[in-house]
Amino acid sequence: MAGDAHGMPGNVRGAQPPGRGADTHENVPGNVLVSIGALLLGMLLAALDQTIVSTALPTIVSDLGGLEHLSWVVTAYLLASTAATPLWGKLGDQYGRKRLFQIAIVIFLVGSALCGMSQNMAQLIAFRAVQGLGGGGLMVLSMAIVGDIVSPRERGRYQGLFGGVFGATSVLGPLLGGVFTEHLSWRWVFYVNLPVGVVALVVIAGALRIPRKSTRHVIDYLGTFLIASVATCLVLVASLGGTTWGWGSAQIVGLAVLGLVLACAFVAAERRAAEPVLPLKLFRVRTFALSAVISFIVGFAMFGAMTYLPTFLQVVQGVSPTMSGVHMLPMVAGMLLASTASGQIVSRTGRWKVFPVAGTGVTTLGLLLLHQLAVDSSTWEMSCFFFVFGLGLGLVMQVLVLIVQNAVSYEDLGVATSGATFFRSIGASFGVAIFGTIFAGRLDDKLVEAFRGVRLPSGVSLEGLEADPRDIARLPEALRPAALEAYASSITDVFLYAAPVALVGFVLAWFLREDRLRGSVTAPDVTETLASNPVERSSYDEVCRALSVLGTREGRREVYREITERAGYDLLPAASWLLLRIKKYGWVEPAVLAERSSVPLPVILGAARQVEERRLAVREGLDLVLTEGGREVAARLARVREESLAELLGDWWGPGRSTDLVQLVKEINEELCGSDREQPGASGG
Numbered sequence: 001m002a003g004d005a006h007g008m009p010g011n012v013r014g015a016q017p018p019g020r021g022a023d024t025h026e027n028v029p030g031n032v033l034v035s036i037g038a039l040l041l042g043m044l045l046a047a048l049d050q051t052i053v054s055t056a057l058p059t060i061v062s063d064l065g066g067l068e069h070l071s072w073v074v075t076a077y078l079l080a081s082t083a084a085t086p087l088w089g090k091l092g093d094q095y096g097r098k099r100l101f102q103i104a105i106v107i108f109l110v111g112s113a114l115c116g117m118s119q120n121m122a123q124l125i126a127f128r129a130v131q132g133l134g135g136g137g138l139m140v141l142s143m144a145i146v147g148d149i150v151s152p153r154e155r156g157r158y159q160g161l162f163g164g165v166f167g168a169t170s171v172l173g174p175l176l177g178g179v180f181t182e183h184l185s186w187r188w189v190f191y192v193n194l195p196v197g198v199v200a201l202v203v204i205a206g207a208l209r210i211p212r213k214s215t216r217h218v219i220d221y222l223g224t225f226l227i228a229s230v231a232t233c234l235v236l237v238a239s240l241g242g243t244t245w246g247w248g249s250a251q252i253v254g255l256a257v258l259g260l261v262l263a264c265a266f267v268a269a270e271r272r273a274a275e276p277v278l279p280l281k282l283f284r285v286r287t288f289a290l291s292a293v294i295s296f297i298v299g300f301a302m303f304g305a306m307t308y309l310p311t312f313l314q315v316v317q318g319v320s321p322t323m324s325g326v327h328m329l330p331m332v333a334g335m336l337l338a339s340t341a342s343g344q345i346v347s348r349t350g351r352w353k354v355f356p357v358a359g360t361g362v363t364t365l366g367l368l369l370l371h372q373l374a375v376d377s378s379t380w381e382m383s384c385f386f387f388v389f390g391l392g393l394g395l396v397m398q399v400l401v402l403i404v405q406n407a408v409s410y411e412d413l414g415v416a417t418s419g420a421t422f423f424r425s426i427g428a429s430f431g432v433a434i435f436g437t438i439f440a441g442r443l444d445d446k447l448v449e450a451f452r453g454v455r456l457p458s459g460v461s462l463e464g465l466e467a468d469p470r471d472i473a474r475l476p477e478a479l480r481p482a483a484l485e486a487y488a489s490s491i492t493d494v495f496l497y498a499a500p501v502a503l504v505g506f507v508l509a510w511f512l513r514e515d516r517l518r519g520s521v522t523a524p525d526v527t528e529t530l531a532s533n534p535v536e537r538s539s540y541d542e543v544c545r546a547l548s549v550l551g552t553r554e555g556r557r558e559v560y561r562e563i564t565e566r567a568g569y570d571l572l573p574a575a576s577w578l579l580l581r582i583k584k585y586g587w588v589e590p591a592v593l594a595e596r597s598s599v600p601l602p603v604i605l606g607a608a609r610q611v612e613e614r615r616l617a618v619r620e621g622l623d624l625v626l627t628e629g630g631r632e633v634a635a636r637l638a639r640v641r642e643e644s645l646a647e648l649l650g651d652w653w654g655p656g657r658s659t660d661l662v663q664l665v666k667e668i669n670e671e672l673c674g675s676d677r678e679q680p681g682a683s684g685g
Contacts, residue, residue, distance in 0.1 A: 074303065084136035101204060112194060117187075220273045230262045286511075294396065294509060298505070316484055334393075363506075364502040371495045396509075404416050413539035469487065642669040
């Protein structure tokens with residue numbers, strides 16, 4: 001149509017910009033959506049497996065035995081996924097993310113199948129580690145691939161979908177775990193991954209097209225191995241000390257010494273590493289060091305509670321696995337509500353210190369309230385306590401990542417973000433292990449005390465009551481309350497012991513220095529702040545995500561009003577918007593532009609009328625093209641738009657700024673001045 005109006009072939013003006021084939025533009029969106037769907041499935045699998053197991057654990061330990069090792073079903077997954085994260089990220093850069101993502105899915109599915117077939121606790125723990133190894137790759141690579149297949153401008157929107165998956169799994173995980181356990185078998189908690197994973201694998205193989213590029217890295221294999229070994233030694237000490245082996249035993253002392261030696265070796269290795277997995281210089285930044293400790297405490301409290309609350313609900317309260325998932329919803333609701341609200345408030349005000357202080361304080365209060373739970377606690381009382389605890393965690397989780405990002409230079413942004421989430425993941429591993437040790441020790445003491453001098457019926461022993469909660473049902477009616485009370489007080493004592501740890505976080509939060517936030521770090525990423533998701537992204541990826549979120553979140557009319565004012569022009573915001581699109585494409589037809597954009601036709605026609613009256617654009621048939629004066633105005637508006645993006649980077653946009661930052665700002669600014677969908681010669685799909 002436009003071509004006929006100019007007496008020229010329609011495909012001349014509809015031609016794609018250099019570097020894009022005309023058919024590529026039409027075909028990519030469908031492939032992108034299918035690929036994003038498959039990536040979301042991969043992310044769903046990994047995120048779900050952090051929460052779905054919790055409500056199945058009481059049934060699992062009843063079936064396989066070994067209540068004292070319950071914590072390792074969670075810890076093995078967390079440790080493996082956390083340790084593998086940096087390797088997946090670097091190897092994906094080097095050898096191609098598509099192939100690595102497929103390998104991660106296969107490892108995860110093999111681990112899931114083996115978990116479902118486990119015949120004893122040792123097998124389940126080992127296979128959970130295999131599953132975690134693949135899960136770490138699914139987490140890291142799925143979000144990295146988004147950056148490969150969509151433009152910087154669109155990245156924030158798509159990565160927001162991954163945040164939604166995390167939020168959904170926080171709610172659905174405990175519920176689904178209960179439903180599968182109650183109506184099928186606990187083994188289906190793992191088997192359910194198989195059909196979903198196979199679909200993701202097939203779609204990725206057929207639909208995903210990633211540009212071939214390779215970034216060479218000097219991968220810190222030694223540092224990764226050493227830090228994983230240190231964490232494993234310390235978690236083993238925490239989980240086996242005082243239960244399997246005495247605190248003064250040769251095994252526990254040996255593990256502690258080995259952990260210390262490996263920690264010293266890690267420090268020495270990181271000083272020499274070309275690309276250290278955790279640069280030691282970050283710990284010289286006070287805000288990072290304090291935030292790392294507080295992140296550790298948040299992970300410690302969150303996963304410790306999420307692992308043992310279902311045991312309290314199912315064993316002590318006698319609720320079904322499904323209903324225990326329902327009972328956990330107030331905690332998840334408090335967490336999501338506070339996390340979302342705190343992120344929004346920080347984005348709008350730039351003030352953040354109140355949140356880590358209030359969050360750690362409310363978390364401490366929540367743990368003390370959970371200590372008050374008893375056999376006769378009402379549903380209303382438990383819901384209130386769970387909500388307060390979740391509220392505390394949510395207040396602090398979102399903000400910790402933002403303040404770490406704000407405290408470091410651009411070059412360290414990626415490793416600082418991954419470092420903060422790493423400590424939260426390690427904290428989760430410790431929390432589950434230490435809660436388990438305290439629970440097992442207290443349960444042994446309380447059962448001995450409760451049944452001292454009592455003759456137990458045939459086939460029931462104290463060891464059996466400790467290993468399998470179902471043995472409580474085999475006790476005479478008169479003896480059951482004592483056993484339930486022993487379980488109840490053993491679990492709630494765990495929260496009492498955890499409260500001082502959260503209190504340490506509260507004290508440390510007061511020492512955080514409230515520096516002014518850069519605009520680019522006030523765009524919180526849910527995938528970095530919910531669950532124990534370890535993150536591995538480059539500094540470039542972090543800034544790209546933040547700028548794309550901010551570039552699309554701002555009210556469009558307000559943005560163009562501001563840049564028009566800053567450029568010194570008396571134009572309608574829509575007129576500036578229109579001029580930038582004509583500048584980018586060379587010409588636009590207002591009616592077609594209205595069809596392909598979200599701006600209403602009357603607004604575009606009003607803008608077109610103004611630019612014609614001011615002689616900034618003239619008609620050629622149905623189309624508008626810029627005059628000489630219009631080109632000058634559009635160029636000035638584009639420069640101001642670019643400057644407004646650059647200002648969000650704060651001191652990262654200093655005299656010695658990185659060249660990839662300069663290129664990124666130019667690229668995002670170019671895309672914000674007109675999307676592919678709005679392009680005159682595009683299909684409009």
